[in-house]
Amino acid sequence: xxxxxxxxxxxxxxxxxxxxxxxxxxxxxxxxxxxxxxxxxxxxxxxxxxxxxxxxxxxxxxxxxxxxxxx
Numbered sequence: 001x002x003x004x005x006x007x008x009x010x011x012x013x014x015x016x017x018x019x020x021x022x023x024x025x026x027x028x029x030x031x032x033x034x035x036x037x038x039x040x041x042x043x044x045x046x047x048x049x050x051x052x053x054x055x056x057x058x059x060x061x062x063x064x065x066x067x068x069x070x071x
Contacts, residue, residue, distance in 0.1 A: 015067030
């Protein structure tokens, strides 16, 4: 399943769909990330104001894991 991890709403929906579709989850693989970009790359923020290079691999991956495991 794919989801745009730059959106917290999409992360919430994705997590709810996983919990609704599966009674049991033995494996959860979070492979989300945004490359480092060039040295001249502009800093990018999500629509929630989080810096994308932090939010996607760290914060939003944690949100998915927490919501899938604990609801």
